Amino acid sequence: MALTVAFEQRAGHVLLVERDPQVAAVWHTILEGDADWLAEAILDFEMDQESLNDALRRPALTSEELAFQTILKNRTHRGGILAPGAGKVKHGENGKGLRSRWYPATIRRRILDIAEIRERITFIEGDGLEVARQYAADPSAVFFIDPPYTASTKRAGSRLYLYSEVDHEELFHIASTFAGDFLMTYDNAPELRALAARYGFDTELVAVKSTHHAEMTELLIGRNLDWAR
Numbered sequence: 001m002a003l004t005v006a007f008e009q010r011a012g013h014v015l016l017v018e019r020d021p022q023v024a025a026v027w028h029t030i031l032e033g034d035a036d037w038l039a040e041a042i043l044d045f046e047m048d049q050e051s052l053n054d055a056l057r058r059p060a061l062t063s064e065e066l067a068f069q070t071i072l073k074n075r076t077h078r079g080g081i082l083a084p085g086a087g088k089v090k091h092g093e094n095g096k097g098l099r100s101r102w103y104p105a106t107i108r109r110r111i112l113d114i115a116e117i118r119e120r121i122t123f124i125e126g127d128g129l130e131v132a133r134q135y136a137a138d139p140s141a142v143f144f145i146d147p148p149y150t151a152s153t154k155r156a157g158s159r160l161y162l163y164s165e166v167d168h169e170e171l172f173h174i175a176s177t178f179a180g181d182f183l184m185t186y187d188n189a190p191e192l193r194a195l196a197a198r199y200g201f202d203t204e205l206v207a208v209k210s211t212h213h214a215e216m217t218e219l220l221i222g223r224n225l226d227w228a229r
């Protein structure tokens with residue numbers, strides 16, 4: 001969402017906030033670091049089980065190396081999951097196994113395209129709630145918030161993210177203080193619909209595809225979602 005806003009210049013500036021150090025390394029590298037190194041490392045990589053194990057076993061000494069490992073994991077772990085203990089892709093799309101989501105030329109191009117517009121984007125490795133509080137009173141700021149799902153939707157024992165716990169109630173409270181507009185995308189959980197009602201926010205269900213291509217619904221939350229109907 002943020003990248004589209006930046007590419008299409010729909011905002012003067014884009015601020016991205018993410019807490020997971022693995023994901024953060026990708027943004028640090030593309031937006032402030034050696035994006036060319038990352039892009040070429042991806043293109044040069046021979047994807048097979050042995051080189052993957054080797055690449056992931058090596059300690060990452062730089063942000064660039066951690067970014068590379070993050071992308072390798074995201075593309076070869078089941079559902080793109082980065083959290084410790086994530087399973088590997090077994091058969092993948094069309095039975096192509098490990099390589100089924102490894103599109104090196106496309107990933108390289110995407111990284112270089114984002115790096116081209118890096119001056120439009122600032123990345124903060126930190127707490128999104130904290131940053132949201134800092135900008136809450138700014139009427140020129142709009143917020144797109146894509147939090148981890150609530151516990152009621154996450155399958156027991158499954159963990160998609162290293163940081164999968166968010167104070168949902170506090171997030172709604174902060175949103176109620178925004179001078180500008182906002183949009184949240186969430187799981188369709190009863191407690192979120194109740195929170196939205198309590199704060200007088202609008203909600204709308206949208207059909208989305210999960211990482212396993214199953215149809216599911218997500219909940220949009222905002223002040224006025226007439227535009228989505």
Ligand SMILES: C[S@@+](CC[C@H](N)C(=O)[O-])C[C@H]1O[C@@H](n2cnc3c(N)ncnc32)[C@H](O)[C@@H]1O
Pocket residue numbers: 017018019020023126127128129146147148149161162163164165166
């Ligand atoms: C549903 S994912 C959204 C990812 C992102 N919108 C994207 O499309 O790549 C939720 C993300 O929120 C991050 N996260 C969890 N708590 C956070 C916090 N307090 N501040 C910033 N990011 C957080 C997780 O690490 C995870 O990457």
